[in-house]
Amino acid sequence: MSLRWRLALLSATLVAFAVGVITVAAYWSVSSYVTNSIDRDLEKQADAMLGRASEAGFYATAETEIALLGEYASDTRIALIPPGWEYVIGESISLPDSDFLKSKEAGKQILVTSAERILMKRDSSGTVVVFAKDMVDTDRQLTVLGVILLIIGGSGVLASILLGFIIAKEGLKPLSKLQRAVEEIERTDELRAIPVVGNDEFAKLTRSFNDMLKALRESRTRQSQLVADAGHELKTPLTSMRTNIELLLMATNSGGSGIPKEELDGLQRDVLAQMTEMSDLIGDLVDLAREETAETSSIVDLNQVLEIALDRMESRRMTVRIDVSETVDWKLLGDDFSLTRALVNVLDNAIKWSPENGIVRVSMSQIDKATVRIVIDDSGPGIAEKERGLVLERFYRAVSSRSMPGSGLGLAIVNQVVNRHGGQLVVGESDDGGTRITIDLPGEPIRSGFENVDD
Template identity: 45%
Template sequence: MILTNPAAEDVPLPRDNWQRSSWSKAPLRWQLAIVTAVMVAAAVSVMTIVAYWTVSTSLNRTVDSNLTTTAQSVLTRSEDPEFQKEIHRELAVFKNYNPDIQIQFFPPGAAQGIGDDIVLVVEGQVIRGETSMTLRNQGDERVIAMNNPAGSTVVLSQDLGPTYTLVSSLGMVLLIIAGLGTLMAIAAGMVVSTTGLRPVTRLQRAVEHVTATDSLEPIEVHGRDELAQLTRSFNDMLESLDASRRRQTELVADAGHELKTPLTSLRTNIELLMMVSKSPTPNFSSADLHDLEKDVIAQIDELSTLIGDLVDLAREDAKQGEMELVDLEDTMASSLERVRRRRPDVQFTFERAEWFLKGDSFALGRATVNLMDNAAKWSPPNGVVRLSMEPINEHSIHVKVADSGPGIPNDERSKVFERFYRSVQARSMPGSGLGLSIVKQVIERHNGTIEVRDSDDGGTLMQITLPGGSTPEAGQASARIASR
């Protein structure tokens, strides 16, 4: 017995998982706005802190500098004998000019200071001559003590309240600026995200339109940025899908048309055979019955060939097959052996050459078999089909298949590679009209070309141009060159 906890499904997700889930569900516009606001707020905060610290430090240094300069001025003045006679009057004059500074003066050797009452902490070291200057904070005051070589010491104390008030006001202003900057960052993030995502929204609507209507119309491209490039790539995909759909539609329509005729004829012949088998007194002779059975077998063979060609054509449309290094000479030799077994009444000659290329060995074998079968079909009894491999240069080769048949008229040469096309002469012979179409697709997929010419004895010459090399290494290198 398995025990389960009924409340297990109600256990809340961990907080971090919940936050990630909520963030991933938020609209992209809000995500961009929030990220922009956080980044700007962080930048403003750092700038605010740096500005506050810089100004505060600068003000404190200014206070210290002013106190130091003032103390040196007083000590310099104290070297005048008149100053020693009129110390109280001199200090009073100093207070008139510096009302925010308290002053206490120690003549040389004096233990008691003259002037304001300033609490001394470490200033005794200066008075005793142990050090030349001290600087410290006393509550909200800044206290400096300094002596001179004559032994006089001055202690100054300045109230830092106004400075602290100024720094606090500055901090408040910077804080307000930081808050306003964050709000403006949120607004700017919304504007930027809305403007920046407008092409994405347009692309999304186009995708939804394609999904809803099954229409593959291209999307209008605006600008030259990355989103415009994405739109162009999407349009290329739509164009590829549309071409694939058209090929599929044409293949289905053509296949249905081509299958209808042999199926109708086959059905008629089978119905005749059924009538003959059920009739107690058949009106067919043994010869007629034999011809009918032979005709049924021929129609079944025709259907099998047509279906096989359709499968090959569909496979070639899908561009399946692993690309590998192919020995073209070996491929053609294998195809020749297959065709020879089927057509012992035709002679074949083969001029070989070593050649390698990167490609689909199965597809190339099927294409060469189709070419050889086609040449043998049109050659007369005891005719000769001539095969040759003639390198053009280091990276290209001509593969020629020539027959001794009636040839192909010039006005039909551009049509023989069309699907299901059959000339007037070919309609009386077996075939589906797909063989040469498959050949052309295979050759073009391997970056080659095929053209129809006249053979030396008036027949047809199929000339194929393929890339590659005379060694495996050259074949690999040629494939890399063709892919650039």
């Protein structure tokens, strides 16, 4: 069943319940009012009759007065039982089982038969008066009233179904519009934003859907850009490698004649270097794609991550010294593998650009209660101020580094890792003119040294 029909039937059910309650309450109220009115009228007539019975000389004309009263109220039968009499004045009224006539105390009782409503009342002298009201016409009128209320209620339910369907149709128009927009996107594969009208729940749903479309467009753009950039970056080393391999094949087929041994050795070294460059580039592309889909999911000891990164750099130091001046015990929610790789990339760049016997300076300090800062300085040539923001983009390489091997993805990957962890990376200048990489990350200090960070 569609949502439109469910809403229409739900509203009809609620209306039917309300109409049913109101119909029953109305019928009960009218019926009670009518019977109470009849009882009050009968009691007034009984009081009047008992009052006349207490007057002297009443019984001489009692039959005549009761007969006249019976003619006036043709739907009512009247009987009078004087105290101590076995003779009944007026109509002979058959009473249902009742002990009222056996009692001697003053009071009243109302009896109901299939066709009459009977009131019996006794005064203090013991005189009993009986009024029997014919209820056939009254019951017929109440039955007609009940049928009319039932018809009105049923008509109300049918009208509520129709109105509920109309209201559901009008109310769900924005949802139908959103559905058509989604079907259009599925058909055309165009991630166009849907116009937002109003500020109700459907408008909020449309805004959320537009935000999702925006994220999909950005993801698709990044994917297309990555493929285009990767194709562009892979084209040059592939072309060069192909040329060198063709030369090597030619030399092999000709027995090595015509090409000096030094040039053959150079070609082989070029091919190996280009293969290494290709391997590094493909690895960086894989890392970049992995970072776009990675999720932070565990508590990370940042000091331990830094120590692991420093240990991995031991074999790459060569003549460059790494000086760690300060660290703090810090934990954050993140991915220890990605953070380790990011710090390894930064340290590797710092070592690569530092001169022989140079120093790479590393420090980690807390700058406020929820932020830690890692600073890595090298002693290299540095990065021009106008290029410091550009080196964080994919495949961009500073002018001074274009003659060196590399893909231009290292700092882009590091920046992506830092951003994914809610941090910030800034490229600046070190105290001795080299490059300074500043990484700010969120988290909190570990209060008792290298304790279990999950506690």
